Amino acid sequence: MAVARPGSQGTWNLLLSLLLLEFWERGNSQLHYSVLEEAKHGTFVGHIAQDLGLELVELVPRLFRLASKSRLALLEVNLQNGILFVNSRIDREELCGRSAECSIHLEVIVDKPLQVFHVEVEVKDINDNPPVFPATQKNLFISETRALDSHFSLEGASDADVGTNALLIYRLSPNEYFSLEAPTNDEKVKPLELVLKKPLDREVTSEVRLVLKAIDGGKPELTGTVELHITVLDVNDNAPVFDKAVYHVKLLENVRNDTLVIRLNASDLDEGSNSHILYFFENDVSPNIEASFCIDANSGEIKVKGKIDFEETKLWKIQIKAIDRGNPPMFGHCTILIEVLDINDNAPELVITSLSLPVQEDVPLGTVIALISVTDPDSSANGQVTCTLTPHVPFKLVSTFKNYYSLVLDSTLDRESKSDYQLVVTARDGGSPTLWTTASVSVEVADVNDNAPVFPQPEYTVFLKENNPPGCHIFIVSAWDADAQENALVSYSLVERRVGERALSTYVSVHAESGKVYALQPLDHEELELLQFQVSARDAGVPSLGSNVTLQVFVLDENDNVPVLLVPRVGSVGGAVTELVSRSVEAGHVVAKVRAVDADSGYNAWLSYELQPTAGSARSPFRVGLYTGEISTTRALDENDSPRQRLLVLVKDHGEPALTATATVLVSLVESNQALKVSSRALVNTMGPEVALVDVNVYLIIAICAVSSLLVLTLLLYTALRCSAPQTEGACGPGKPGLVCSSAVGSWSNSQQRRQRVCSGEGPPKTDLMAFSPSVPPGSGSGDGPRQPNPDWRYSASLRAGMHSSVHLEEAGILRAGPGGPDQQWPTVSSATPEPEAGEVSPPVGAGVNSNSWTFKYGPGNPKQSGPGELPDKFIIPGSPAIISIRQEPTNNQIDKSDFITFGKKEETKKKKKKKKGNKIQEKKEKGNSTTDNSDQ
Template sequence: MVYLGRGYPGVQHLLLSLLLLAAWEAGSGQVHYSVPEEAKHGTFVGRIAQDLGLELAELVPRLFRMVSKSRADLLEVNLQNGILFVNSRIDREELCGRSAECSIHLEVIVERPLQVFHVEVEVKDINDNPPVFSATQKNLFIAESRPPDSRFPLEGASDADIGTNAMLIYRLSPNEHFSLEVPINEEKVKPLGLVLQKPLDREEAPEIFLVLTATDGGKPELTGTIQLLITVLDANDNAPVFDRALFTVTLPENVSNGTLVINLNASDLDEGLNGDIIYSFSSDVYPDIKSKFHIHPATGEITVIGHIDFEESKAYKIRVEAFDKGFPPLAGHCTVLVIIEDANDNAPELAVTSLSLPIPEDAQPGTVITLISVSDRDSGTNGQVICSLTPHVPFKLVSTFKNYYSLVLDSALDRESVAAYALLVTARDGGSPSLSASASVSVEVADVNDNAPTFAQPEYMVFVKENNPPGCHIFTVSALDADAQENALVSYSLVERRVGERVVSSYVSVHAESGKVYALQPLDHEELELLQFQVSARDGGFPPLGSNVTLQVFVLDENDNAPALLLPLAGGAGGALSELVPRSVGAGHVVAKVRAVDADSGYNAWLSYELQSAAGGERSPFRVGLYTGEVSTTRALDEADASRQRLLVLVKDHGEPALTATATVLLSLVESGQALKASSRASAGVADAEAALVEINVYLIIAICAVSSLLVLTLLLYTALRCSAPPTEGSCGPGKPTLVCSSAVGSWSYSQQRRQRVSSGEGPPKTDLMAFSPSLPQGPTSGDIPRQPNPDWRYSASLRAGMHSSVHLEEAGILRAGPGGPDQQWPTVSSATPEPEAGEVSPPVGAGVNSNSWTFKYGPGNPKQSGPGELPDKFIIPGSPAIISIRQEPTNSQIDKSDFITFGKKEETKKKKKKKKGNKTQEKKEKGNSTTDNSDQ
C-alpha cells in the first residue's frame, strides 16, 4: 500500500502537540469540549453550567444564553440540567472545509451581573467522506514509440476528511505494461503518475483498460475508483518538454484582469506539425481555476481573468499540458503553483453582542455595559485590530479576550447633565494603509430619584383682600424636579400646624397636582392679619424626596366696619352725650367730646367729625373739632341762645366708600353759679365717699403692697433668668410699648385695649400696643378754681404702622385715627382745619411697614384751644422699669405738681390751692386756669 496526503506524524510529536494545546487552553480561560461530527440530535457534549461554575437555578433568572459567530443552532443547552448537547447535524467539512482544526466558538453570556465565558467545542472528524476523483474516466494517449520508464501524470483523488481519514492509499489494477508511482511526502506537488514498464505495441494492444483505486485510512475504509482508458498511438517520437515540472509564482490579491501570471515555454525536438505546440489546462483542472485564469494556446501565457481573493484561496495549483500537432499528438506536462499574497483589503468588522441598557445613573465605575467583538478577514499585521472609543465620555474599552472588548463605566453618571450618550467604537487594523470600521453604541442613562423638587424662592408674600369668596384662588406654588418620569412627578400638600385655636387647613387648601392655593373661607383682616404656613412638594420617586416653601398671606383691610360710638358717655342718657355749659364761657371753650372707634385700619380707620346743620339754618354757637371730636364754643354765649342745644355730630371714616355714624350731644346752658354748685356737689360727694373708704383702703394697701412686692421679686428673678439665657429674638429686648395716659381735665379719657392678632402658626396672638385711661369721670373738687393753661405747646407721636387698631388717646391728643397696616400706603397730607381753634393736623406721611407719624400743633395764638387734657402725663414701656413722665407746664405757676402713675401702687399728690374770698372777679379769672387732679388705678 502507498500513502498519499499530509503525512502521519510520530507518537512523540503528537503527544507534544496535545500538551501544548492543553497549556494554551488553560491559559486562555476557555472551556474546551469535543464532539464527533455527524453526531445525533441530543448527543451529550458537556456539563457546561457545572464547568463554568454556575448554579442551575441561576440559568433562567440570569438570562443564560449562547452566542456563536457560526451557525447558532448546532448546539444547545438544557437550562434544566445545564448540559450542552447537539441540536442539529454537524458536518465538519461544511463547517471548516479541509482545515486541520475545526472548532465551534461559543460565547456564553449571563446577565445580572453581566458575565461572558468563552467555550470552544472541537468537531472531530469521522470517516464519512470517501475518496473522490475529479472524473470517472480518464483517457490517455500514449505513442507506442514511448520508451520504457516514461512517466504519465495522473490526477489523484481528494478526500474531504482530514488526518488519518484523508490519508489515501492507491492501487492499480494488475497489468504488465504500467506501474503506479507515488511521490514521497516532501514532494507534495509532484503528481501521481503511471510509469511505462514495458514498451507498447499498438498492433498487439491498441487500448488498455486499467482501474485506479484510492482507499482512505479511516475505520471503516472508504474507497474511490477511476477508469483509465489508454489508447496506444502510432509513432510521434518526441513529446513537448517543459523546462521544469513545477513553476512557483507569487501573485498579489485583487490584481486587475489581464495581469500576466507566467509565460510557459515547452520545446519539441520534432519538426513540422509534430513540433508545433498547443498549450492548455489539464482536462481535470478545477472549474474555479478556469474561472480565474486563462492560458493562451499559442504563447503559453497565463493571465488573470477573475477576482483573486486571498481570503477565498491562499494558493492555486494549475496543471498545464503542451500538445504537439503530430499524429498522434504527444503531450508534455507541468504544474504552476500560484501563491496569493494578502493585501489589506478587508476592514475590521464590529459586532455588539450584548447590552445591559439602560444603565442607572448611580451605577458604580467598573460596571460592564456591553460586549463588543471585532474580526478582520485579513492575516498577519493586516488582521491585527485595535479598538478605540470616542468621544471623551465616562466609559472605556477593556480588552477581555482576543478580539473581544467590554465597554465599562469609567466614572460617575448624572442623568440630569447627560441623559444619553452616543458612542462611536472604531476598530482599526495594522495594515498600510490601515482600514477601519465604526459602530455606534447608544447608552441611555436611567433616572434615579436623586433630586428633590425645588421652588424658585424659599418664601412668598401673598396679598389677599379680606372678605374674599370661599374657595377663591389666591396663589399658585410651583416646584421643579430635575429627575424624569415618576421621579419628577410633583405633588403638593399643606404642612399642617395650628394657627391659634384652629388648624391651618381650615383656612386654606392646596391642590395636589396644580399647586393652586385656595382660601376655604372668607378672611377677616380684623381677626387675622397674617397667615403664615408651609406647602410641601414631594416627588413620585422611591424613596420620595421633597422640600417646603413658606407662604406669608397678608390679609388686606377693606372698609367693612363703620365707626362705633363709645356710648353712653359721661353725663349721657339714652345713648346721647349730655353736658352742662355755663353761659359765661367764652369762645373756644371745650364743652364736650365725642369718642368713636373704627375696627378697620389705615385710612379706613381715620375718623373725622362734622357738625350737622341746625334746623332753620341757624348758625350754632358750637363747633366740633375735625379730628378731635371736641365740641367747643365758637363765640361767647348770650341770653338769646336757647337753654337746650341739640347737636348732631357725624363721624365718618376715610374709606372708599366712607362709612358713618351719628352722635347726639345734648347741651344745657346754665348760669355759672348753677354749674359751679353742681360741680361742687359732685366733688363733695366724691370726697365723702373717699373719706369713708380711707380706713378700709389702709388694709387693702398693705395687702396690695405685699402682693406687689412678691410680684416684683418674681419679675426680677424671671428677667434675670431670661437675660442670662442666649439672646433670642424678643427676649430681654425692648418690647412693644404699653401706653398709659392720664389726663388733667375734668373727665377721664376712654380706655381701650386691643390685641393685634398676627398669626404665623407659631404662637398665640401678640399685643402690640395697649392704651389705658380711666373710664370714670371725676369732677373738680370743692374749692378748686379752674385755670387756663398755657396754649403754647406741641406734641408729636410716632406709632408703628403695624398697629391696626384705633387707639384713641383722646385726652392726650396723640392720635385721632387708627394707623394703617402693612398693606396701607398713606398719602402725604398736611392741612389745617377750617377753624383757627383746631390747630394743624398732619396725617401719617409715607407710612409703610415701619412707622406712622402724626403731628398736632397748637400755636400760641390760639388761646381758645383747651389743652390740659390733650397731653398724657406718663408713659410706661413694657420691658423697662422706667416711668416716662410728661409734665405740662402752664405759664400760670398755680399748678405745683403733676400726677405719677405706677403699676401696683397708687400715689397721689395734692396741689396747693389758693382761695381768695370776696373777689368774684378774681375767682372767675382763676377758673379758666385751674386744673383738676386725676388719679389712675
C-alpha cells in the same frame, strides 16, 4: 471531555483590585471539548457548569448564556444540569472546509458579577464524504507507438473529509495493458498516472475501457469511481514534453489583470506539424481557475484574468496539457502550483456586544459596559490588531483574551454633568501601511435620584387684599430638579401647622402639580394680618427628596368696616346723647364729645367728624373738632338761642370709598344754677341709692378719711410687694405705673407709660383703677353754694393704635371697661400742644404708635385733643377736683369692683367741720365728680 478547568470562583465582595485580577484570570482561561460532526441533537459534549466552577443554582439568577460568532446555535447548555449538548446539525466540511483544524469558539457570559469564559469545542471529522473525481468519465488518446512504461497523467479524486478519512487509495480494474502508479503520503505533489506495461496494437485493440476506483481511509470505507475510455491512436508517436513536471510560482494578491504568471515551454521530438505544440488547461479544470487565469495557446503564457485574493485561496493548482498537431495529436502534461502572497488589504473588523446599557450614574468603578471582539483575515503582522479608545472619557479598554476587549468604567459618572458619551473604538493592524477601522459606542447614563428640588429663593412675600373671593389664586411656587424623568417630577404640598385654633389647610391649598397656591376662604385683615407657611416640593424618586420654601402672605386692609359710635349709658335717649349746657359758658367750652372707632387700620380707620346742618335751624353756636369729636361753643350763648339744640354729627373714615356713621346730640340750654342741680342729681342717680342715702356729717367724713388712709397703706404695701417680687416677662407684662405728683399751680397728673397686668395663679388678668383726691386749697370749702366746675379741665391721650375698649359708669359708681371696637391707628398729641383751629390734628402716624398714657390736668390751660376710643376725658367733682387713672386690657370688657382702690380726701380744716350743712352739700358734689362726667359718656 474537558481538558482544562478554570480556577475556583472568587467572591464579589472582595476589593476592586481582587475582582479585576479574578476577572483577568477567568477571562484568559479556556475550556476545550470535542464532538463528532453529524452528532444527533442532544448529544453530550461536557459538564460546562461544573468545569467552570459554577453552581447549578447560580445559572438562572446570574443569566448564564452562550455567545458564538456563528449565526446558528449549534451548541446549547441545559440550565438545569449544566451540560453542554448538541443543539443542531454540525457539518465540519461546511463549517471549516478543508482546514485541518476545526473548532467552535464559544463565549460563556454570566452576570452579577459579570464573568466571561472562553470555550473551544473541537469538531472531529467522520467519514461522511466519499472520494469524488472531477468527472465520471475520462477520455485518453494513446498512440500505438507509445513505448512501454509511458506515463499518462490522471486527475485524482478529492475527499471533503480530513485526516485518515481523506487518505485515498487508488485501484485500477484488472487489464493487461496498463498499471496504476499512485502517489504515496509523502508524495502529495506526484500525479496519478497510468503506466503502459504492454505495447498497444490498434489493429488488435482499438480502445480500452478501465475503471479507476478511489478508496478513502475511513471506517467504513467510501469509494468513488471514474471510467477511463482509452482510444489507441496511430502514427504520431512522440508527445510534447515539459521541462518540469511541476512549476512553483509565487504571486501577490490583488495584482492587476494581464499580469504574467508563467511562460510554459514544452518540446516535441517530432517534426513538422507533429512538433507544433498548443497549450491548454485540462478539460476538468475548475471554473474558479478559468475565471482567475487565462492561457495563451500558442505562447504558453498564463496571465491573471480575475481577482486574486489571499483570504479566499492561498494556493492554486493548475493542470496544463500540451498538444501537438500530429494526427493523432499527442499530449504532454504539467502542474503549476501558484502560491498567493498576502498583502495588508483588509482592515480589522469590530463587533461590539452591549451588556449593561444604559449605565446608572452610581455604578462602581470597574463595571463592564460592553464586550468588543476584533478580527482581521490577513496573516502575520497584517492580522495583528490593537484597539484604542477615544476621546478621553471615564472609560477604558481592558484586553481579556486574544482579540477580545472589555469596555469598563474608569472614573465616576454624573448624569447632571454629562448624560451620554459617544465613544470611538479604533482597531489598527500591524501591516505597512497600517489599516484601521472604527466603531461608535453610545453610552447613555441613567439617572438616579441624587438631587433634591431647589426653589429659586428660600422665601417669598405676597400681598393679598382682604375679602378675597374663595379659591382665588395668590401665588405660584416652582422648584427645579436637576434629575430626569420621574426623579425630576416635582409635586407640591403644604407643611401643615396650626394657625391659631385652625389648621393651615383651612386657609390655603397648593396644587400638587402646578404649584399654584389658592386661598380657600376670604381672609380678614382684622383677624389675620400675616399668614406665614411653608410649601414642600418633593420629587418622585426612590427614595424621595424634597425641600421647603416659606411664603409670607400679608393681608392688606380694605375699607370694609364702618365707624362704630360709642354711646354712653347715661344721658342718652333713643340713641341720641342729651347734654345740659349753661347759657353762661364762654366761647370754646366743650359741651360733649362724640366717640367712634373703626375696625380697619391706617387711613381706613382714620376718622373725621363733621357737623351736619339741620333743616330749619339758624346758625348753630356749636362746632365739632375735625379729628377729636369734641363739640364746643363757637361763641357765647344768649337768649336768642333755642333752648333745645339738635346736633347731627357725621363720622367718616378716610377709606376709598369712605364709610360714614351719624350721631345725634341733643343740647339743652339752661341757667347756671339749674344746670348744676340737674348735673348733681344725675350723678347721684347714677351712683345708686346707697350713696344717695348717706348722711354727710363730720363723723362720716372722719370715717371715710380713716378708711382711705388704711387703703392707702394697703396699696403702698401691695405696690412694694409687687415691685420686689421677680417678674416673668411672659406671664406679666413689663413696666410699672407712673408716679402721681402735684404741681405748684395745683394740677395733678398721672402718666401711665405701659400697661401692667396683675398676675395670679388662676383667672384672667384684672384691670386696675386708682382714684386720688388731693388736698383742698384754703377757702375752697367756704360759701353757701357749690363751686362751678372749671371748664378748662382737660387731658391729653397718646394711645397705641388698637385700643379695644371704652369706659362706662357702673351702678355703684365704679368705672368699668365697656365693649370696644377694633384697633385704630392714631397720632400722638402732646399735652402741651394747643388745640388747632376747628379741632384739627395732624394725620395718623401709622400702626407703629405704641403709647398708652393719659394725663388729666385741673387748672387753667388750653383744652387738649384726644383720639377715639379713649376713656372719658374729664371727671369733675364740684368743690373737690379729683384725678382718675385707668389701666385696662383690650380683651376684658368688664372691670370688677374689687380691682379698684379709692383714696379719700385729706383731713378737712376745723373751720369746715363746724359748717355741717355746707359740708353735706360739698360731700355730695365731691362724690358725684369722683365717678365721671355724664355729658362725656
